[in-house]
Amino acid sequence: MPESTRRNPQVHRAILDAAWDLTAAGGWAAVSVDAIVARAGVGKRTVYRWWTGKAAVVLEAFLDRARANPVTTRATTAEGLLRAHARHFADLYVDTVLGRVFTGLLGAAQQDPDLAARLEEHWFEPRRAPVRAAVREVAGPDVDVDLLLDLVFAPLHYRLLTGRRPLDHTYADAVVTSVVRGVLG
Amino acid sequence: MPESTRRNPQVHRAILDAAWDLTAAGGWAAVSVDAIVARAGVGKRTVYRWWTGKAAVVLEAFLDRARANPVTTRATTAEGLLRAHARHFADLYVDTVLGRVFTGLLGAAQQDPDLAARLEEHWFEPRRAPVRAAVREVAGPDVDVDLLLDLVFAPLHYRLLTGRRPLDHTYADAVVTSVVRGVLG
Amino acid sequence: MPESTRRNPQVHRAILDAAWDLTAAGGWAAVSVDAIVARAGVGKRTVYRWWTGKAAVVLEAFLDRARANPVTTRATTAEGLLRAHARHFADLYVDTVLGRVFTGLLGAAQQDPDLAARLEEHWFEPRRAPVRAAVREVAGPDVDVDLLLDLVFAPLHYRLLTGRRPLDHTYADAVVTSVVRGVLG
Amino acid sequence: MPESTRRNPQVHRAILDAAWDLTAAGGWAAVSVDAIVARAGVGKRTVYRWWTGKAAVVLEAFLDRARANPVTTRATTAEGLLRAHARHFADLYVDTVLGRVFTGLLGAAQQDPDLAARLEEHWFEPRRAPVRAAVREVAGPDVDVDLLLDLVFAPLHYRLLTGRRPLDHTYADAVVTSVVRGVLG
DNA sequence: GCCTAAGCGAGACGGTACGTCTGGTCTTAAG
DNA sequence: CTTAAGACCAGACGTACCGTCTCGCTTAGGC
Numbered sequence: 001m002p003e004s005t006r007r008n009p010q011v012h013r014a015i016l017d018a019a020w021d022l023t024a025a026g027g028w029a030a031v032s033v034d035a036i037v038a039r040a041g042v043g044k045r046t047v048y049r050w051w052t053g054k055a056a057v058v059l060e061a062f063l064d065r066a067r068a069n070p071v072t073t074r075a076t077t078a079e080g081l082l083r084a085h086a087r088h089f090a091d092l093y094v095d096t097v098l099g100r101v102f103t104g105l106l107g108a109a110q111q112d113p114d115l116a117a118r119l120e121e122h123w124f125e126p127r128r129a130p131v132r133a134a135v136r137e138v139a140g141p142d143v144d145v146d147l148l149l150d151l152v153f154a155p156l157h158y159r160l161l162t163g164r165r166p167l168d169h170t171y172a173d174a175v176v177t178s179v180v181r182g183v184l185g
Numbered sequence: 186m187p188e189s190t191r192r193n194p195q196v197h198r199a200i201l202d203a204a205w206d207l208t209a210a211g212g213w214a215a216v217s218v219d220a221i222v223a224r225a226g227v228g229k230r231t232v233y234r235w236w237t238g239k240a241a242v243v244l245e246a247f248l249d250r251a252r253a254n255p256v257t258t259r260a261t262t263a264e265g266l267l268r269a270h271a272r273h274f275a276d277l278y279v280d281t282v283l284g285r286v287f288t289g290l291l292g293a294a295q296q297d298p299d300l301a302a303r304l305e306e307h308w309f310e311p312r313r314a315p316v317r318a319a320v321r322e323v324a325g326p327d328v329d330v331d332l333l334l335d336l337v338f339a340p341l342h343y344r345l346l347t348g349r350r351p352l353d354h355t356y357a358d359a360v361v362t363s364v365v366r367g368v369l370g
Numbered sequence: 371m372p373e374s375t376r377r378n379p380q381v382h383r384a385i386l387d388a389a390w391d392l393t394a395a396g397g398w399a400a401v402s403v404d405a406i407v408a409r410a411g412v413g414k415r416t417v418y419r420w421w422t423g424k425a426a427v428v429l430e431a432f433l434d435r436a437r438a439n440p441v442t443t444r445a446t447t448a449e450g451l452l453r454a455h456a457r458h459f460a461d462l463y464v465d466t467v468l469g470r471v472f473t474g475l476l477g478a479a480q481q482d483p484d485l486a487a488r489l490e491e492h493w494f495e496p497r498r499a500p501v502r503a504a505v506r507e508v509a510g511p512d513v514d515v516d517l518l519l520d521l522v523f524a525p526l527h528y529r530l531l532t533g534r535r536p537l538d539h540t541y542a543d544a545v546v547t548s549v550v551r552g553v554l555g
Numbered sequence: 556m557p558e559s560t561r562r563n564p565q566v567h568r569a570i571l572d573a574a575w576d577l578t579a580a581g582g583w584a585a586v587s588v589d590a591i592v593a594r595a596g597v598g599k600r601t602v603y604r605w606w607t608g609k610a611a612v613v614l615e616a617f618l619d620r621a622r623a624n625p626v627t628t629r630a631t632t633a634e635g636l637l638r639a640h641a642r643h644f645a646d647l648y649v650d651t652v653l654g655r656v657f658t659g660l661l662g663a664a665q666q667d668p669d670l671a672a673r674l675e676e677h678w679f680e681p682r683r684a685p686v687r688a689a690v691r692e693v694a695g696p697d698v699d700v701d702l703l704l705d706l707v708f709a710p711l712h713y714r715l716l717t718g719r720r721p722l723d724h725t726y727a728d729a730v731v732t733s734v735v736r737g738v739l740g
Numbered sequence: 741g742c743c744t745a746a747g748c749g750a751g752a753c754g755g756t757a758c759g760t761c762t763g764g765t766c767t768t769a770a771g
Numbered sequence: 772c773t774t775a776a777g778a779c780c781a782g783a784c785g786t787a788c789c790g791t792c793t794c795g796c797t798t799a800g801g802c
Contacts, residue, residue: 191798191799191800193798217787217788217789218788218789218790219787219788219789220788229789229790229791230791230792230793233790233791238789238790239788239789
């Protein structure tokens with residue numbers, strides 16, 4: 001994500017593609033700066049000039065692809081909106097390269113505060129913002145929208161990360177319904 | 186976790202302590218088999234004889250310490266029980282060595298299915314079981330208790346892992362209340 | 371040249387051989403720790419455990435081979451002794467792998483005092499010593515033997531290093547004769 | 556040494572000065588094209604346009620400074636002439652920046668035939684020529700002057716390069732005397 | 741009370757990846 | 772066309788860990 005006037009776009013692209021392909025082929029563990037460099041036919045120096053290391057490259061490659069999948073919904077109720085986003089979450093990550101990259105990034109972010117910050121800034125927050133705004137509009141003013149978003153999205157991430165129980169539309173719907181209406185009412 | 190008649194308990198202890206101390210001092214990244222071996226005054230072979238690697242050692246050290254902190258509550262309602270466990274979660278992990286080790290383990294588990302399975306078996310499930318049983322007793326029969334537990338504990342983990350917003354009693358209470366009664370009622 | 375009880379002799383040999391073969395094939399410039407490691411099928415760490423770098427490895431390989439070429443002469447006069455050694459010098463280095471390695475080492479030693487010291491200790495001095503002793507015996511007591519050796523061997527090295535004029539038996543003989551009898555007498 | 560009509564003299568100067576200053580400050584190893592470029596405030600391309608690399612730049616800087624130290628003597632005998640040149644050699648190189656640069660160049664020339672040729676052409680030969688001519692005049696016609704020069708200057712270079720024994724006027728005189736009169740008479 | 745199997749400290753070993761460095765080529769924009 | 776600036780490929784550098792292995796020492800049990 002650094003800036004420069006002279007950056008060579010082909011090289012930039014080749015590096016991101018190499019990182020993506022490597023992750024797709026062998027998962028997070030298959031990616032290394034050495035491997036990226038070899039596959040992209042690029043000098044090591046070039047990678048370290050523009051990124052801090054493997055995580056930064058993979059993050060950018062991830063953002064690149066993930067941004068191509070915006071949520072589209074015409075729902076007009078808070079529940080409908082949340083349901084649409086929850087289902088989209090499942091579709092986006094479950095059994096996809098994107099999902100594997102994402103969990104890799106989340107794992108690495110545990111030991112890399114800088115990566116965590118970039119993830120928050122360039123992924124979590126941009127995704128939350130429109131949902132937050134939309135929900136705030138249709139929900140009453142005394143609703144804690146951020147808490148609501150946590151309650152919906154945290155379980156989805158939880159299932160994604162633990163990977164031991166299914167994360168499908170059924171589960172997404174159940175989460176949204178329960179959160180909106182209360183479990184023990 | 187392995188078995189043997191001949192295992193030397195002092196050595197076993199020394200290794201776990203070394204792993205723990207290293208994590209306490211420098212975080213997950215400061216731990217390596219080489220470092221453990223150096224600090225414990227132990228042969229590398231000995232570590233690999235009884236564990237599969239650094240993650241397994243740290244996991245055992247973690248379980249060792251974490252089990253010393255059981256939840257105690259005399260609550261008799263589902264909401265009270267959940268609140269007690271949610272608050273205990275915050276106390277246990279926030280700004281503690283235990284918390285740092287835990288997030289390290291969760292991060293590593295993203296790339297290590299075996300570690301993930303052990304975590305589930307030896308930590309998540311043993312912790313869930315009594316809560317599940319207790320809640321099932323006081324809640325009605327038509328409540329999806331597992332979903333309920335997800336809804337409560339996932340947000341807590343979420344905050345712990347992202348680390349960007351506070352995870353305190355206030356938040357724990359808010360989560361439990363909202364989940365039980367519904368956010369939009 | 372370090373010592374250890376546990377050193378694996380096969381590995382030691384393989385590294386020296388690799389260094390030698392690389393120099394023979396492509397000269398001093400073709401040798402690098404990476405190349406040695408690749409050719410010997412050895413870990414990088416193993417090279418750096420026993421040597422300080424490429425120069426140290428090549429030096430040892432050089433000494434290894436060079437020691438197999440002792441000077442043999444039955445000369446009983448100072449002039450005869452010196453002539454034998456001068457001719458041997460030419461035979462040993464001119465158009466031989468040994469010669470190329472030697473000049474490489476001398477070149478590197480200009481920027482590496484440690485290498486220079488090792489060369490002096492393990493090569494120059496052990497070669498000088500017997501000649502010095504032998505010459506001292508047959509020459510009178512008021513002869514500066516070390517100066518004499520300089521006067522004979524320096525020109526030989528000079529031709530070897532500059533490489534612009536031939537270094538053959540004719541030249542070796544001329545040097546010895548001139549030094550012994552005086553040029554302008 | 557290259558030629559061009561458009562060459563900018565200030566830039567030329569700045570590069571030579573940078574190379575010289577770097578060598579003076581940190582020795583041969585401290586010089587690199589990158590370092591020269593940084594210190595001279597010059598583009599890398601500019602250096603490679605006019606020189607073949609670091610060695611060529613340093614060589615030119617060396618010649619530039621060294622030529623400012625001509626030998627002056629009114630000696631009329633061969634021995635006197637040689638003695639003057641031998642002493643001048645010691646003064647010029649021992650414990651001087653010039654000496655350090657010179658040994659660096661000689662070291663590099665071992666792996667760089669082009670550099671060796673330039674050294675011979677622009678330094679060794681121009682220095683030898685006048686001495687050769689002068690000596691030839693005063694010495695008889697049957698003296699091998701080139702051999703004589705070798706015998707005198709080689710030991711001086713030898714001491715300079717090995718650096719393990721002193722190279723002073725006493726040594727210079729001893730060499731000249733011995734060579735002229737013969738060591739063993 | 742041996743004796744043989746194991747656990748054990750020590751650490752060498754083949755590997756892979758790291759992040760830094762230099763060399764030499766090439767591109768861009770200003771003059 | 773020269774220059775400053777610097778991106779770029781290439782690849783060596785020396786370090787850190789990993790997980791396997793081999794060495795002797797010591798310490799159990801089984802005899």
